[in-house]
Amino acid sequence: MAGNSKQQQLSLRVYNTLQSLGCPLVDGLYLREAESIQELLCSPSLHRTDILKWICASICPSIREKFSTIRTTQNEDLIQELTRFGHEMMLCKANDQDLIKGLAPPLRQLVFLEQLLIIIQSDSSVPSRQNLSSGDESVKNEDLLGELMSQDHSADLDLLLNPTCNPWSAHIREHLIHTQSAHSKTNGNHSKPNDFINRSDQHSRLGSHGEEDLTEAIALLQSTQSTLEELRKECEFLQSHSSGSTAVLSACALKVAISDMSQLMTAFNHVYNTDFKGYCQRASPSLCSSTSVFQFVHQLLRTCNMELEALKQLSETSTSLTQTVRQLQTERRYWSKGEKRTLPNQLEELKNKYAVFLSPHQS
Template identity: 80%
Template sequence: MQSSANDNNMAGNSKEQQLSLKVYNTLQGLGCPLVDGLYLREADSMQDLLCTPSLHRTDILKWIYVSICPSLTEKFSAIKSTQELIQDFTRFGHEMMLCKANDQDLIKGLAPPLRQLVFLEQLLMVIQADSSMSSGHRQNLSSGDEHVKNEDLLGLLMSQDHSSDLDMVMNPTCNPWSAHIREHLIRAHSAQNKTNGNHSKPSDGINRSHEEEEDLTEALALLQSTQSTLEELQKECEFLQSHPSGSAAALSPCALKVAISDMSQFMTAFSHIYNTDFKGYCQKAPPALSSSTNVFQSVHQLLHTCNMELAALKQLFETSLSLTQTVKELQTEKRYWSRGEKHTLPNQLEELKNKYVTFLSLHQS
C-alpha cells in the first residue's frame, strides 16, 4: 500500500503533473538526448523542466522542431540571438496551426503550464506520426526485390541531379533521360537476369543485346508513364503554389501533416462513438404515423380561426373604447371660444339652438 501511494505521488494527481509525466516519457521514448541522464522521478520536477523558461527548455523545443522538419537544422544553427530563435519557433508553430502568430509567451515558457504541456504533446504527436509512417514505409520496402529496385530507380530520379525539392518534382526535367540513367537501367536488368539464372554464353551475344534493347524500351516506357503521373500530380497540387505569400502558408507540408493527423483522430473518435452509442439508434425503424392526423389538422385550423376571431374582437373592443373616450372628451372639455370664454360643445349647441328659436319666433310673429 505504501509503494502504491509513493507511485501516485511520483506520477502526480493534477492534470498538469500527469501530462508532464506523459510528455517526459514520450521524449525519452523518442530518444531525446536532452533528457538522458536527468533521472527525474517526481512529476513536479518534470513540470519545472518543461514549463519553466530556461536554456535547457529552449534546446528541447529546438530538438522537437528539428525532429519534425530536419531541414530547419542549418537555419536554427545560423541564428545567434535567442529572440530571433523564439520568433522562428513561433512562426513554425503557427504554420503547424498549433499556436497564434504572436504567441511568444507560449514558446518562452511564460504561458500557463497546462497550455504549454498540451502544445508540447501535440508537437510530439507529429513526431510519432512521422515515425510510424516511416516504419510502415520501411516495411513496405522489404516486400520484394523488384519493389526495392523500383525504389532505387525513383531515388536516382529524385536525386540532386534532377529533383532536389518539391518544385523540381512538380516540374520534371528528365526528358530525354540522361546516359547514366540508361546505364543504370541496363545494369539493373542484367542483375535481374543473373538472379533468374539466365546466364548467357559468348555465342549468344546478338540475342543478349536484343533482349537488353527490349528491356531498355520497357524501362523507358515505365519512366515515361512515371513522368505523366508526375504531371497529373502537378496539376492537382497547383493550389500549393498559387498564392505563395497568402493562403499557401497555411498549406505548408507541416501544416498538412497536422491537419491529416487531426482528421484521422477525429474520424477514429467518431467511429468509436458511432459504433458504441449511436449505431443502435440509427438502425431503428422510423416511427409509424397515426391514422388520425387529419383530426389534429382540423383542430389546428379551428384553433387558428378562433384565435383570429378573438384578435378581431379585441381590436373592436379597443376601437369602441377609443371612440367612447373621444366622445366623452368632446362633451366635457371646454374647447370652443364664445364671447371671450371657452365653452363645451353641448353648451355651444344649446346656445346656437336658442338663437335659432329666437330668430324663428321673431319672423313668424
C-alpha cells in the first residue's frame, strides 16, 4: 500500500510538472485521479511516446531533426534513439528499451520521467521558465557572452561582428531566440521571439539582396492576407448575425467540442493499444470440416419445400376442377324443348332417345 501511494504521489508530481512546463500533449486532459495519470504515463501507447519525445526535445532541441527523419512506421528506430538519448544522459542503460516502451515497473518509469523533467527545470535556456528576475537575466547574458567568446564559437563570433553575416548559425539563433523569449515574458512584452533575429537578419539581407527580399516579403504578405481573408469568409458562421442573435456555433462551443473530441480520441487510442489491438490482429477462425453435412441438409429442406409447394398447387387445382364439375351438373345451361336443362338431364334424355331408336333393331 505504501508503494502504491508513493507511485501515485510521484505520478501526480510528474503530471503537474508537465502542465507547468506547458507540454501541449497534456493540455486539455482533465485528469484528476492518480490511477488515470499513472496509466497515461506508465502504459505503452503512442501518446506516452510523444510525451517522451517532447521532453527529450525540450532538453536537446537539436534532436528534433533526428525525430523528423524517423518515420512514424519505424517505431523501433524511434525507441532506439530515445534509449540512446537516455543513456547519454546517464539515466538508463544502453539496451534499456523496456523503460522507453513503458514495459518497466511503473515506479522506475516515473523516476525516469521526473529526472528528465528536473533537467528541463534546471536548464535556464528552456523557454518554459516564465519567472525570470533581473539577476537571472544578467546571468543569461553572461552565459551568452561566454558561449560566444569560447573557442568553439570563434567562427560564429567573427560572423557576428561582420555586418554581412547572413544568416545566423543554427545554434546561435536558437540561443538568441530563447534569450529574447525570456526577456519579452519578463517585461510583459508580447512581441514574437523571432523579432530580434529577424531585425538582425533583415539588416544583413538588405546589404546584399535587399530589393529581392523585399519583393519576396511583399508577395508573401499578400498571399498570407488573401489566405486569411478566405479563412475569415469560411468562419463567418462563428460571428454574430446582423439581427443580434448569436451564432449557432460559437467559438466557445467549438473549443469545448474540440476538447471533448481530443479527450475521446486520446481515450480510444489508449484503450485500443492496451486492450483491443491484440484482438484486432488475431487470425481469422478456421471453418469446420463438416460443412458438407449442413449443405446436404439445406438441399433436402429446399427439395421438401418444393414438393410441399407442388402439393399445394395440386390441391388448389383439384378443388377448382371439383367446383367446375359441380357447376356443370347443377347449373341449367342447355336448351331442350323451349327450356334450359342441366347436363345430367340432357344426357339422360339423349340416352332414352337412343334406347327407343335402337329397340326395334335389337328385337
